[in-house]
Structures are given as structure tokens and as C-alpha cells.
Amino acid sequence: MENRPSNVPVTINVNGNALSAEVEPRTLLALFLRDDLHLTGTHIGCDTSNCGACTVLLDGDAVKSCTVLAVQADGRDITTIEGVAGDDGSFSAVQEGFRQEHGLQCGYCTPGMIMAATALLADNPNPSEHDIRHNLEGNLCRCTGYQMIVNSVRWAAENPDGVSVSVGGQGAHS
Ligand code: FES
Ligand code: FES
Numbered sequence: 001m002e003n004r005p006s007n008v009p010v011t012i013n014v015n016g017n018a019l020s021a022e023v024e025p026r027t028l029l030a031l032f033l034r035d036d037l038h039l040t041g042t043h044i045g046c047d048t049s050n051c052g053a054c055t056v057l058l059d060g061d062a063v064k065s066c067t068v069l070a071v072q073a074d075g076r077d078i079t080t081i082e083g084v085a086g087d088d089g090s091f092s093a094v095q096e097g098f099r100q101e102h103g104l105q106c107g108y109c110t111p112g113m114i115m116a117a118t119a120l121l122a123d124n125p126n127p128s129e130h131d132i133r134h135n136l137e138g139n140l141c142r143c144t145g146y147q148m149i150v151n152s153v154r155w156a157a158e159n160p161d162g163v164s165v166s167v168g169g170q171g172a173h174s
Helices: 029-036 093-100 110-123 129-135 147-158
Strands: 008-014 017-023 055-058 061-064 077-079
Touching: 017 029, 055 110, 061 110, 093 110, 093 147, 110 129, 110 147, 129 147
Parallel strands: 008 077
Antiparallel strands: 008 017, 055 061, 055 077
């Protein structure tokens, strides 16, 4: 009979909410977010740390959540794509940039791209095209050819307050 390790209690601050759970030590953060918390905006594209679709913020740094164990996030802050918009549903500047500059097609890579770009702009509010391309090297997109993604991130850098589009409606954004 298989001798499984016991579950481990964790408390992880996810999108501002402290969540406690018991997880198997081998549980990947990506699977914990998707399967246990039902935060399915974090995508899994490869499971081998190549595609970046699973990118989230761990204490503000972009990480591939398929390479992090849930237990490693114990006591730390995680931000997923579900936590990026404002409380009123208004898009973040990066989200709005992707809308303005048509930075997505199928959208599969988009959550990871947005999280990576969000971390980049927090560290470097005025990145060059080279900076953007370098920062997004770990995120693959099969659809866009990347230029529109770069344009989207530049748009966000130039419009850090975004403009105003709410999920479900349009209006002015301060
Ligand atoms: S699913 Fe994590 S890098 Fe592809
Ligand atoms: S928009 Fe389809 S993979 Fe990037």
C-alpha cells in the first residue's frame, strides 16, 4: 500500500484574502490555485516551466506557478489574474493596454503575460521595447507574433492610470 505523506496546513494570502487549507506536500501552486481555489484564470500550458501561462505574482515577483509548490507559498502573498482588476471591476493599466492594443487572440497566454508585465512595470515603469521583450522571454504566445503584446505593455507604461473600462460596462476611470 502506498505510503503517502500527510497533508500540510498552509495559509496563503491570495488576492488579499488569507486562505487556509491542507495540501499534499507535492501539490503544485498552479494546481492548488486552479483545483482547490477554483481560480482558473491561471492557465497551465506545459507543466514544464516553458510557456509562462501559469505566471502569478509571489510577494510581487513573477513566478511560474507550475514550478512552485503550494507549501512554498505558505505565509506569502500571491496575486493571480483574478486579483489584478480594481475592486470596482475596472481594468488595470496592463489589462487595458491589452484591450487597446489588441494584445491577445485566443487568450490562452494572456493571464501569464499580464502578470509578467505587471511585475515588470512595478520594477521598471518606463521599459524600453528591449526591456519588455527581455522580460517576457519566458512567456510564449502562439497567436500574436508578440509585437502587439509589446505594444500593449508600452501602452500601459504610457498610461499608468489606464482608462476606464469596467467589466460589464464603460465609464471614466480616475
Ligand atoms: S504551465 Fe507553467 S510554464 Fe507552462
Ligand atoms: S493569444 Fe493565443 S497563445 Fe497568446
